[in-house]
Amino acid sequence: MSRAFRRILTAIVAVALGVPVMAAPTGAAPTGAAAGRVPADGSALPPGFVDQTVFTGLVAPTAVAFSPDGRVFVAEKRGTIKIFHGLTDTTPIVFADLSRNVYDYEDLGLIGLALPAGFPRDPYVYVSYTYDAPIGGVAPVYNDTCPALYNCLASGRLSRLRISGNTLVGSEQVLLNDWCQQSDTHSMGDVLFGPDGSLYVAGGDGASGDAVDYGQLGHPTNPCGDPPAPVGGMMMPPTAQGGALRSQDIRTPADPTGLSGTVIRVNPPSGAPLPSNPLYGSRDRNVQRIVAYGLRNPFRLTFRPGTGEIWIADVGFRTWEEIDRIVDPVAGPVHNYGWPCYEGMLRQPVYDAVNLSLCESLYAAGPAAVTPPFYTYAHNQMITPVDTCAANRGAIGGLTFSPTTGGGYPATYRGALFFTDYLRTCVWAMLPGVGGVPDPTQILAFGRTSGLPVQLVTGPGGDIYYVSITGGAVHRFVYR
Template sequence: MLTRKAHFLTTVVALVSAILTAPGTAVAVLPPYFVDQVAFAGLTQPTKVAFAADGRVFVAEKRGVIKVFDNLVDTTATTFADLSTAVYDYEDLGLLGLALAPGFPGNPWVYVSYTHDAPPGGTAPVYRDTCPATDSCLASGRVSRLRASGNGMIGAEQVLVTDWCQQSDTHSMGDVAFGPDGALYVAGGEGASGNQVDYGQLGTPTNPCGDPPSPVGGAMTPPTARGGALRSQSPRSGGPARLSGTVIRINPATGAALPDNPQAGSLDANTRRIIAYGLRNPFRFVFRPGTREIWLGDVGFRDWEEIDRLVPATSGAAPNYGWPCYEGATRQPNYDAANLNLCETLYTAGPAAVVAPFHTYRHALPVVPGDGCRTTSGAITGLAYLPETPGNYPARYKGGLFFTDLLRQCVWAIKPGSGGVPNPRYIQPLGSTIGLPVDLAVGPDCNVYYVSITTGAVRRYVYKTGGTGGCPP
């Protein structure tokens, strides 16, 4: 979750004033008849929104607090849970993923993914949302579930998985979501530097995660180094797998791998969980309605933002999306120049050894010519599918895959093509956002919602031509 030059959440404080006071930026630029409305306000750096079937709305805040609103018109939130003691709210780190169990509230579980305020194996709080080190403080990632009773959490947090070594203050946890099969899916970043080539040589001590072939503090040099961003290639490195830079599929009650995962027979617990790897920062993902397909946004490095398509397999090796050896559809030149074995062997195997992105857009170029959005860089931070029916959005948006970019402060829709698959030849801009968007969702009113971390609000795009009726779950 970051820019190419600086972490995007570290820019929040500096940007809030500029965004809210610059001429013309306090009003979203939208097509005719669309308006941008505040749905829920008064939040503290919100990161994720989840709509319950009973009408309630849950919102995660970066600091580790979960708020709940009774319905779409409620203006006063109740605190559902406060995990701030366990959550490491620093730079790009914090409470970043939130999901409700299928059948909620009958199935009374709320799921979260967050940066844990302790090194792997440690007990929080260690840093208390600060970092006394000169570079970064070693942390970890966690997925947990919380039992709901009414509008509050009861009992203790149930930790399902702790892993995701975070040597940097960026590329931490991402989405947690349920698939149509009832499995729990989780995405996490590779925890490496956001703006330097990182194969484990960075940090004090060097190799803080203890990636092979050296122990913590050991020398990490090409061609054998397998640390830093190369953690996302750990499933093919010959040792125990890291969850960094992967998507995992787990039992929502235990955190264990499911028996129909592609490598369920492995002796390594993490390998059994992994259904995709080779990702940089797969911050947000969504399931295409009526399918098992996962569509995820992988935040780019120097040149490209990616939308990747993942069809979970039930056998064979998990698919490799190529990071850091590839960015976009081509070799990543900085990592290529480092002559690292994990990348060189992948290059020798040819482009077919990795899954090419479904769609990319390049930094410094518009997503759509003339869309009016910023082009200084990019950070894809939200995806959502709008149903074909009902709702009153114009036909050009129906069934589309919507996505947003935090740095460009815009939302676009990819229209469906053959078989309902998004066709990147037909991308339709929807408009700009107010503040920096970090999540997209479709609400029960069939409107597209976005979470604005800088304005402390969840906002929605409403098409002003009449009522929408209910939206399918």
């Protein structure tokens, strides 16, 4: 997930108690055919759509993946992967149990799940998760607990599992163990295959989700050993490079680069950087892998159909949620999306106030030194003038594109970018504009979800599916 369970529960309680909501419309109202599809009440689906429960009885599901042979794989946060033999199956089998290695605590756990395009002929299941041990350590260290915040040093893993039939063959093959994790949030994000068969993986900054964090937190301080101090050393502005500043680590070549706050592109069998990556000429193997950085919690990824564009749901801090776009991750350039120096379109005020050198040098370079989000919304704003989902909070939980041709949805939604916010429990559709690129001025309120959504994915027949972590279910939006 993208926020700690305790914050989710706080949000649920707030809604139940009727906490007042500040709302300010953003963007232009949809026009023409789009206007006709906007429900009068954003909590209702558009006419003809039904929210259908596909799978239920799951334990905190986080991701779903569809096999070409009709099977459906579902990951659970605790580290189990289940297989359904079709969309009507009600009795799944457990394919893999990684719970001994998976650190299932607050936001941490098994998050990413992907199947290669040639599956099952290419017989591997790929996962990304929080590993219950520091980098180089042996799990389990904490057994899904943490005695004191910032004192449970963990890491992130990218692995693959060989499958024969429905059976796990051999043991987990670890491709990467990186992403130093000092907090209970902003851990691993999505794992996703690109159109060319390469593998993309996202990881968060591993820093505090609530406080300004430049490495000074924890006992000992600076648990990840970020420059300039050793583990337990004094981390002070302006020179500190720890905490959330790990998202800018590529800018400090004097020390090895970590993968926190990045999107990487790797060779699926090995996790090695691909020679076609923009920064492959670097001497640092991690730098060779990176295709985007300066991200806070790039929780979900998707590709725009017919292109190589990556779209990122990056969970925000105190004010803004972001949708970021990588136009060409192969040709580059590799963009800096600015976290923690920027949030949304603006300087992040509490990090700006600390006067950290990594941020101050970025500010001095001017706005062009960072890539702004493609679309951003504030926690106190409605996304469309007609929806009822504004709740003075936000945590973008997923995004996916509907097909540009075919599928069972009305033509209005062809090629639309669907996105969801799991604290608002709503879904919106950003309609395509010039060149098929989503148009932020043409956003439709699509409706509410059942439970808190942590993933959107386009499934068989072009239907949009969502994973409800609190509902223990996978749903789909069907048009009849």
